[in-house]
Amino acid sequence: MKSKLSISRIIFFAILLAPISAFSADGDILRTIIAERTGTACQSTDPEGNHSSINVGIAFDGTNLLVSCYGDNTVSFIDPADGSQLEVHNITNASILGALAWDNGRGLLWACSASSTIGTIDLATDIFTPVFTGECFDGLAYDASDDTIWASADATWPISHYMTDGTPLGDYFQPSGWSGAGNSGIAVGGQNLYMANNGSSQIYVVDKAVTSASLFATLDRRQEGLECDNITFDGLGKNAIWTIDAYDNVLNALEIPIGSCSFGGGVDLPSTPVPFMSRWATIAVFMLLVLFAYGHFRRRVN
Numbered sequence: 001m002k003s004k005l006s007i008s009r010i011i012f013f014a015i016l017l018a019p020i021s022a023f024s025a026d027g028d029i030l031r032t033i034i035a036e037r038t039g040t041a042c043q044s045t046d047p048e049g050n051h052s053s054i055n056v057g058i059a060f061d062g063t064n065l066l067v068s069c070y071g072d073n074t075v076s077f078i079d080p081a082d083g084s085q086l087e088v089h090n091i092t093n094a095s096i097l098g099a100l101a102w103d104n105g106r107g108l109l110w111a112c113s114a115s116s117t118i119g120t121i122d123l124a125t126d127i128f129t130p131v132f133t134g135e136c137f138d139g140l141a142y143d144a145s146d147d148t149i150w151a152s153a154d155a156t157w158p159i160s161h162y163m164t165d166g167t168p169l170g171d172y173f174q175p176s177g178w179s180g181a182g183n184s185g186i187a188v189g190g191q192n193l194y195m196a197n198n199g200s201s202q203i204y205v206v207d208k209a210v211t212s213a214s215l216f217a218t219l220d221r222r223q224e225g226l227e228c229d230n231i232t233f234d235g236l237g238k239n240a241i242w243t244i245d246a247y248d249n250v251l252n253a254l255e256i257p258i259g260s261c262s263f264g265g266g267v268d269l270p271s272t273p274v275p276f277m278s279r280w281a282t283i284a285v286f287m288l289l290v291l292f293a294y295g296h297f298r299r300r301v302n
Contacts, residue, residue, distance in 0.1 A: 027217040028255050030233055030240050033083035035249040040088060041071030042249065049249035056138040056184075056224040057100035058244040058251070059109060060263045062231055065242060065251065066100060066109060073097040075109070075121070080232045080242075083251070091121055094128035099140035099151075099185070099225055104264025110149065112136035118151060118166070132166025138198070138224045138246070141186040144265035155198050156182035159210065172210035185226035187241055189266035190259065194241055196223035203243070203254070217254055221245050228261035229253065 034049035041053040057068030057075075064086060065078040073094050077087040091097060091111075098112035109121040111128060115137040119130040139152030139159060148169065152159040158171040174182070181199025188194070193206045194216070201223055204213040222245045230239040232253070240253040241261060 026255050026257055029252050030236075030238060030255050031080075031253045033078075033080070033251050035065070035067055035076065035078045035083045035251055036085040037067075037069065037076055037249055038085055040069050040074045040076060042067075042069035042074075042076075044249050050247065051249060054246050055244060055249070056098050056246050057111065057140070058185075058225040058227045058242055059100040059102040060227045060229045060231075060242065061102050061109075062104065062263055065227070066102065067244060067249075067251075068097045068100050068111065070096055070098065075100070075123070078251070080229070080253070083249075089121075089123055089126045091126050091128050093130075094119075094121070097128075098137045100227075101140045101142040101149075102227070102264050103142045103144075105144055110140055110142050112138075112140050112151070115153070118149060118162075131164070132162065134160055134162060134166070138184045139186040139195075141188045141193070141226075142265040143188045150186045150188060150193065152183045152186060155184045159183050159186065159195070175206055175210050175213045177213040177215070178204055178206075184224050185243070187226035187228050187261060189228040189230075189261040189263060192260070194226050194228070194256075194261060196226055196243065198222040198224050198246070203241070216256075219243065219252065221250065222247070228256070228263050228266075230259075230262045 037043045042051050042055045044051050053071035055069050059066040065080050067076050073091045075089045076085050094113040096114050101110040111121050116135050117130050118132055118134050118136050119128055121128050134151050135153035136151040137154045141150040147164055149162045157173045160171050161169040181197040183195050184198040185196035195206050196203050201219045203216045205216045206213045223243050224246050225244045227242045233240050239256050239258050241256050243252045
């Protein structure tokens with residue numbers, strides 16, 4: 001009797017103390033890492049990840065995070081699991097390297113050089129190839145749904161929309177529902193844009209007509225570049241958006257709705273409703289186990 005009662009208690013409390021990652025909400029931080037930047041101008045100067053240069057660009061190639069450094073035009077490959085630096089690429093033909101966006105269809109990295117030149121980087125050769133002119137310092141995103149580029153200057157309006165050859169599609173100003181500083185980071189890989197304002201530490205979800213914005217998250221630090229990631233946390237049934245600040249190497253992954261923003265502009269990537277259903281299935285099984293264990297516990301006590 002005593003042994004069985006102890007087992008019941010163990011089962012009951014083990015279930016109650018089970019990991020609750022399946023129950024986190026959109027906007028919650030899934031992971032925070034400090035990116036190692038050894039050998040670059042953006043190398044951390046203290047354990048908190050602060051540095052003396054500027055980095056506003058972040059991209060995700062399906063495996064690694066790619067972050068730029070303004071001070072020496074490097075792109076570091078960062079492991080999203082622990083922040084370790086895997087590779088350093090010294091980019092030629094670029095200056096004041098800023099915002100980044102991964103184009104999964106072309107296998108190229110879109111980048112902003114000298115605050116107003118948008119082009120691509122072939123990471124096999126580390127050469128920046130200018131494509132067209134447009135303000136882009138800390139806002140750059142590639143949209144595979146229509147093969148276009150979204151870009152913006154440093155924490156301001158408008159944001160501009162282009163074909164990938166530079167043909168202008170429109171300039172857009174502050175949408176309804178937006179408050180605080182002007183736009184900085186941009187990410188796209190689905191039906192909406194994710195946009196940040198670094199002065200107010202906020203991230204908004206904005207329709208592609210740029211008429212309406214809804215506040216998605218507020219953090220305790222500036223928000224510069226943004227990049228979508230539907231791969232790293234897939235085992236947890238979660239999608240994420242990564243954020244970067246200009247003056248430190250702290251990278252945050254925030255949970256976003258499944259299928260709302262895929263990496264690489266969303267090119268040829270299946271939307272996977274299974275993780276979403278798995279989440280609710282996990283919740284249902286969890287509750288059934290709690291009820292079963294509690295009932296078993298009560299019967300043993302009585």
